[in-house]
Amino acid sequence: MTAPHERLRARLGDPALYLDDPADTAPYGRDWIGKYEGAVPLVVRPRSTAEVSAVLAACTELDVPVVPQAGNTGMVGGSVPRAGEVVLSVERMGVIEAFDEASATVRVQAGVVLEALQGFLAERGCDMPVDLGARGSCRIGGMIATNAGGIKVLRYGHMREQVRGLEVVLADGTVVEGLNILRKNNTGLDLKQVFIGSEGTLGVITRAVLQAQPAPQAFQTALAGLASRALLPPLLQAARARFPRLSSLEFVDGATVAYVREADPELRIPLAGEHGSYVVIEEECAAGEAAGEAFAAGLESLLEDGLIEDAVIAGSEAQARAIWRVREAPTETVSRRGLTHKFDVTVPPGVIPAFLGEMETLADGFPGVRAVLFGHLGDGNVHVNMAQEPGLADADFRAMEADLADAIYGAVHGHQGSISAEHGIGVMKRAYLPLARSPEEIALMRTLKAALDPKGILNPGVILGP
């Protein structure tokens, strides 16, 4: 019996549709962080929805497992083959098809790169409010399939909230076209919701209609120091009420700031003294608007209420950048100093102080490991960085990953948090899925998977495991 990829190649016929030279296919088998790698016998590269449909119909008929791939910038190993699956890449579906001015919606193929879409929209006075570090290579289809978040979730939500219409090809090749541009459309089941965030396990996203937003014209940015991390939850509550257009509310733990300062004496913290916690507060506003007074009054009231000890407002773009450096520097510091195990988790905002304390205590139990802690206060998303200290061998540090993951995900579970805030489950976290979801939820996921992909050809092993 021939191998699955050989059956598919024979059926496809036209060599313009695929790559099969190992030199060409190898890059599709490695994720960008170099953590996941698999053999890739065949990469199919359709140029249209009709071609995706024909490929999937053949895969179902011939029992060929497929890994859908867009920008391949995921963090959890969900877009590279594990067992010689065929890769279905949407990279040649890169057309921005239409822009509707009145509704500010844009229709794109799944292979459009985020940065290209951002440029297209900027020329029209608009913006795509989901923005990520990987903007130069991540593609819209993958962002929808993983329900990407990013730095503006607090104000605009995830990809799910930006998707107005979606076209999906099912495992059997059926094209389900729901490319409407409407904000209000309660006509039966909202099918697109089933596929958003399904990590390529229920269908292949081929096109989408996305809601753009007016490009923000100006920002108000401040850095505030808190006496203690215990004040983070009441600060969040107060900020939500006092800054109606809050676009960012980020925190960095006091011990993390001290660590970064020590490691990088050049870093200027634009706030005197030492504080238990630091918070970056940013609001969007209209150009030329007299927004500064209201923003300053909001900070003043936080001071009066004893929620913050001190604050500085950026008076220029350079000062705003210096404030944001405080939030971004820890990531750079840990990567410069050694290896890091990174955990992207959410806990209810009210338990952030307790959780941060637990992470410190936990790191104390792993000699040579330091907890570097920061994240998005606005939505409870904590980036737990367990960083290698000088003196601990790389191999020893690497060997700690599973124990760290067990302990951290266990603590998250204890707080009814999420073991994956933004990155999804992929293959990396599937062993921990029972910590995040109940047996009934997992059974229901299997029911949906069986109904939509009865042969299990789509991204096998992702989310639910083998």
Place this chain on the structure above:
Amino acid sequence: MTAPHERLRARLGDPALYLDDPADTAPYGRDWIGKYEGAVPLVVRPRSTAEVSAVLAACTELDVPVVPQAGNTGMVGGSVPRAGEVVLSVERMGVIEAFDEASATVRVQAGVVLEALQGFLAERGCDMPVDLGARGSCRIGGMIATNAGGIKVLRYGHMREQVRGLEVVLADGTVVEGLNILRKNNTGLDLKQVFIGSEGTLGVITRAVLQAQPAPQAFQTALAGLASRALLPPLLQAARARFPRLSSLEFVDGATVAYVREADPELRIPLAGEHGSYVVIEEECAAGEAAGEAFAAGLESLLEDGLIEDAVIAGSEAQARAIWRVREAPTETVSRRGLTHKFDVTVPPGVIPAFLGEMETLADGFPGVRAVLFGHLGDGNVHVNMAQEPGLADADFRAMEADLADAIYGAVHGHQGSISAEHGIGVMKRAYLPLARSPEEIALMRTLKAALDPKGILNPGVILGP
């Protein structure tokens, strides 16, 4: 063989769980507009998730069809029996269970009345941003099951956007508990999305965690006159960019305002002259904020760009109410003058002017019928009211409904609009579902229905028809 409801009653045992006296059950069989009515042999009224689970497990085992019912305030006949089904009412599940201050989330049972929740949140400085006319009787479970919209969709979205966690009981009695409070939680399929807006056909919602918002402290309100309805789409575009906290953007057609003025000479339009179209613009702002200047500057720029002819800003709450009267008066006028066929549709905002013209022309073809046109410009939701004029007999007017619906939904379909913006499909619009959704979409809805409710006991006939 005994009737299904008799099998269920025998199984339930405890009479405290149900009503079966026709005098008690009859009200559960009528919708509030008096359009749909069906016989109700048995009303089951569980008090807990466990009781809902036991009831549904028995219904699946005994082949008993069930109509889930919350506030019974729907517009499309989806919550009353059609063929002697048992009603499962959540009216005794009215507990507001928990409020989490830091995340501003509230956990409720499905039978909580919206107004009760609004009162609870107001005491905590918060607000539920989905608000409806039926607030005194609609219940949260029904609002989620129908993905209710209301008057703030432009700024806050539908119920879907407010739901953080959901507990659902499947047809076989399985309790799927996903009551998390987290904003960011990408841990596998987002199962709640499957049930939101499914109109009780896939499961019974028993509890939910909802995101509250800070209560708005003040508003800026204006009424503007446009030379022509053709200016509505560019006005929408400009308003989106110039009013960053736009909470309402409502339009009333010029001919509709003239008609209401004639019918109600007491109505004071707080704007001189006659205009082709009228728009109410409202922004939320913080108390004491110097927001008035920015708001006035925004209106000024609309005038300079020729998008509006004239505008008036409310200087007091009384003036704001007078402005809102212009938007609300047409509804009252049509109901005072006679019968009305109401159609809740969405078209892409860019085609609103053309669509309004088509609705006028269409009404001309039905002697004795007048088109009364207004709606939510911000999301393309047009309320098409086809109103009875004096001289046309009630019976003749009633007989026109199907022809009007065919013509209006046909026009909506031609513009790739939605035949149900907010109200859902229920039984009223199921014959028109093929105008809204493709055969592949409808087939996929049937696949999901078969996977989740294989015996078809849940709200049979709703959305997909028999």
